[in-house]
Amino acid sequence: MNTTELPRCHVCRKGQLLPSTTTREFKPRGQTVRVELLASVCNHCGKETIRAKQHDENLKRLADRKHRDEYKGLLLGEEILALRHRYGLTQQAAAKIFGKTNITFSRYEHEVTYPDESTTMLLRLAIEMPEALRRLADQAGEPVPLWQERCEDRRMTLHPLPSAPAQLRVVEQMDVLTSVGSIEAPDGAWMQEAA
Numbered sequence: 001m002n003t004t005e006l007p008r009c010h011v012c013r014k015g016q017l018l019p020s021t022t023t024r025e026f027k028p029r030g031q032t033v034r035v036e037l038l039a040s041v042c043n044h045c046g047k048e049t050i051r052a053k054q055h056d057e058n059l060k061r062l063a064d065r066k067h068r069d070e071y072k073g074l075l076l077g078e079e080i081l082a083l084r085h086r087y088g089l090t091q092q093a094a095a096k097i098f099g100k101t102n103i104t105f106s107r108y109e110h111e112v113t114y115p116d117e118s119t120t121m122l123l124r125l126a127i128e129m130p131e132a133l134r135r136l137a138d139q140a141g142e143p144v145p146l147w148q149e150r151c152e153d154r155r156m157t158l159h160p161l162p163s164a165p166a167q168l169r170v171v172e173q174m175d176v177l178t179s180v181g182s183i184e185a186p187d188g189a190w191m192q193e194a195a
């Protein structure tokens with residue numbers, strides 16, 4: 001390997017970053033699912049970091065596990081986290097809305113445990129139908145901080161500007177649809193571990 005092409009370590013500024021991997025393990029329904037994640041390790045100080053490109057690839061690999069048989073019917077921790085972030089809810093508020101304790105909700109997001117079938121149904125309903133989330137939040141007496149913003153997103157989808165070209169309208173709708181199911185790393189937990 002030609003070491004002159006390797007990026008320099010930002011920690012010690014002496015070594016160079018060599019590609020390495022870490023493995024993250026998940027236990028959906030008690031079965032082991034391993035995802036190999038990319039990282040970089042310094043050949044001088046030994047510090048492990050994750051570069052931006054590696055981070056993007058890692059997110060893709062994490063999202064892909066959704067298609068594995070072990071996950072059939074289950075929500076990823078990232079999907080639950082994305083729902084909460086989408087509406088600006090704290091973990092405490094989300095726990096109250098779905099009738100769970102803070103600790104339980106945190107465990108769902110980090111996939112320490114998985115929601116039971118009825119909770120999964122409720123979460124999926126809230127992901128797919130904003131009104132359902134609103135209703136549950138109202139019942140729990142919890143405000144939805146980003147409700148207005150999300151309503152405005154949807155108005156853009158339902159009533160595109162009349163002057164907008166037809167193709168642009170389709171793209172806008174697709175953007176909104178894909179953002180609903182967007183994947184986020186669970187509070188960057190694995191990034192912190194590697195730092």
Ligand SMILES: [Zn+2]
Nearest residue numbers: 009012042045
């Ligand atoms: Zn270093």
